[in-house]
Amino acid sequence: MTDRLSTKLAARLRKRHRGEKLFRLGGLGAILLAVSFLATLLVSIGVSGYTAFQQTTILLQINLPVDPVNAGYPGLVKKSLREAFPSVSSRRNKKELYRLVSSGAAWEIRNYLTDHPDQAGKTVTVTVTASDDVDMLINGKVSRLDPPQVRRLSDQQVAWIDQIRASGNLKIGFNTNFFFNGDSREPELAGIAAAMAGSFFSLIICLGLAFPLGIMAAIYLEEFASKTRLTSLIEVNINNLAAVPSIVFGLLGLAIFLNFFELPRSAPLVGGMVLALMTLPTIIITGRASLKAVPPSIREAALAIGASKVQSVFHHVLPLALPGVLTGTIIGMARAVGETAPLLMIGMVAFIVDVPKSILEPATALPVQVFLWADAPERAFEERTAATIIVLLVFLMAMNLIAVILRRKFEVRW
């Protein structure tokens, strides 16, 4: 190389290496950015939601009635509070005092009496749920330094809370309401049991429909279908269905299942059916892929010893492809669990207090509950929304983990 060329080359080299470095940093930066988005999302939801797994409760001395039917339970709560703070006299202050416990307290006392009929007429200590404002102060969602209108507790109320706490009558425990109640207007009483039941029923329907149909279609297309116009049409169809926006499936469900077949609105049955149609393409596509991965020698071996085509598929090919099919099904189910939009279309967006007991009762689902609570005005719903998301994500993670384990354990490399 001549000197003229090498000087030219050298002059550019530094600039080129700088470009290289920047480009590489760009790539690294993009990954860090994406990962930090994920981390921010998970951390912010974790931080915002973990407090909802515990609930503040207050111990009250209650003089239980002898007659459980005609007892004024709300009055009992108020009386107990007045006795605990005898100095409170004005009507306004009394109202503030009553607001420290949840409106569900009366119902809790009633439940206590039902569970302990032998205690009737006695004075006992009953644990009642504190109001959401008290709970938020205790778990740190609001600070005592915040102005009263922000923390929604007056200075007097904060002082009472301190007093109760000092007396040892304020407890922080596992939030059973959150896991075992249905929805409620009161955040401290609201729970995800109804939503979980709705999700469960929908998923069962979805699995029951999509899995057999999907696997049948996959087997037909991969093992039996000849290359006709019809089968290629089906193939194109399935690929496109996989990319149709989920809300369109909701419209389908509304027009066909609800309006045409007049199935019940808001029911997990319809929700599951819509989700099944959505999941079907995923199952068919992954199912075909795992059937394709089984080498032809297996089929030929089965056919060679006199098995029919159907026998060779069901006795030899399908068992080998099953782990892959199951993995695809679980991944499809995981998508269905998190799906919201189509459920809104068929009316599974409702205030459901009672936990549904069948696939025909009105229900909602976990992601829809997230949507509903995210919109609620009370601040205490924010942590419950985040907590519901945590539960949802734990479910999803568990499902994906099962899929990964299944794949690792049964994966056959040909």
Place this chain on the structure above:
Amino acid sequence: MVAALFTGSLVAILVTVGIVLSLVFETFRFLQIVPLTEFLFNPQWSPQTAIRTDQVGASGVFGAIPLITGTLLISAIALAVAAPIGLFSAIYLAEYANSKTRAVVKPTLELLAGIPTVVYGFFAVLIIAPLLRDGGAWAGLSVSSESALAAGLVMGIMTIPFVSSTADDALIAVPLSLKEGALALGSTRSEAIRQIIIPAALPGITGGLLLAASRAIGETMIVVMAAGLAANLTLNPLEAVTTVTVQIVTLLTGDQEFDSAKTLAAFALGLLLFIVTLILNVIAQHIVKKYREQYD
């Protein structure tokens, strides 16, 4: 037996037929009330039908233009986030990262696509929107609490893996010999990537971007929660806009009679959405398929 199996795959066809029929049928009914020209060209959307039929504006105005521009604005913001981040991530993973890093980072990025969209919606409301509002206030801008920007940014985060996965596949499919040819001539890695590998992988990358766009256009929950209901005809990302999917949800949730122009409009919007995403998908799949054949 085989016939039974065949019915399984027939369901796939039935679903498509069902979608098309239900959308087309209801849209047809909608167009008997509202003329097609109004739907496609009127720049105003106000489906609020009056209580009394003799009131002014009793029938509502159903011009889809503000919804379409809103959808496109938010999708454009989403792609502006997802395309560079997804593409650069894919480049780093395919060309620079060692196999260990790749094995960890690739599934981590794909987690972003596995998170339910309702979670992104909540994230937008909880974190991004307040952040933008405060940031806007600090910079002297007024940012609507339900801005196109917040929805678009979060949707962009969600779409990153759609871009990065397909781009990664496309980059990996470029024959090693091309990369080595460029390096052997004294290219730096980035020169080889920018001038040889990316042009060779461009069809695959484009396909991925189209899929991401189709995904963004059809996305519902993020925009329902983070974008607005106000049908503003604007391109200002700091203002609230509404989208096709948001309006479908608003028109159909709650109790309504089923034959009003309002509910039927939702199906017309659904048909529009279906057609647009279908076209994008068909083009994307065609490009990706052609590209795969090229290097097989």
Place this chain on the structure above:
Amino acid sequence: MDCMTMTPTKPLSELPLAALQFAQQKPFVLQSTEREADMTTDSVSSRSPAPVEVTSVGRIRMQTSDLNVHYGDTQALHDISLEIPENQVTALIGPSGCGKSTYLRCLNRMNDVIDSCRVEGSVKLDDADIYGPEVDVVELRARIGMVFQKPNPFPKSIYDNVAYGPRIHGLADSREELDSIVMESLEQARLFDEVKDRLQAPGTSLSGGQQQRLCIARAIAVKPEIILMDEPCSALDPIATSGIEALIDDLKDAYTIVMVTHSMQQAARVSQRTAYFHMGQLVETGSTDKVFSDPRDPRTRDYISGRIG
């Protein structure tokens, strides 16, 4: 060097019986031995026990000493010491998997691309170690060009393929200068006449032989000092192959060429020096005539005679 006694450079009558029988099974070796004995003037001196030729070796451009290469846990090259003389074609031959391509890729550090590859020992280009810390790989590869086994034109026009190297290195100051570099390179690669009317056509539209010549033009457009060729004809038909071989013969006057080939005939036709690799070891090296006619090592002899490989 005991094995040297097996080498039938002596008149047949003087050979022990066993050696004779062995030699008779290998007519190819015998023939070429006779030829060399007739042609070479220093055939007497080549009978000395250490037949290291000094006559035909020019200035040494590249030199590897004790080169060891590992891919992960497996060692691909063992203690390779080899010199590459200037303006000659050095052929690397050997059965597939013997490490000849790996060795070639060490010379321009193409192995850097592979994560698991580890290179030990020294590779010198004129006295400077190319694996030294101050060496810029980009600059190194501009000085040492490479042509690959399968023609790999970029998905660009013929012109842009050749102009790619000069452009990235900034070798041309003007459009005219770049044009002239491209023309010269195409001419040198004996491709210009065939493509002069369609310089904007895609490089991939050419035939296999043309594509390979395009790749050679692309390599020489950067004005390298050394060109490495990794089985440049293995994907081509015989006619295209002979074209490339003639081209290589031309190019050696201006460039130092190292060529991997699996074809012994090709090595014999175009190279001046030959190095025989076997299972990651450099078994034998010397002038091509010598290696083919009078291999020192039985493994070389087996390979050349077609017994292995």
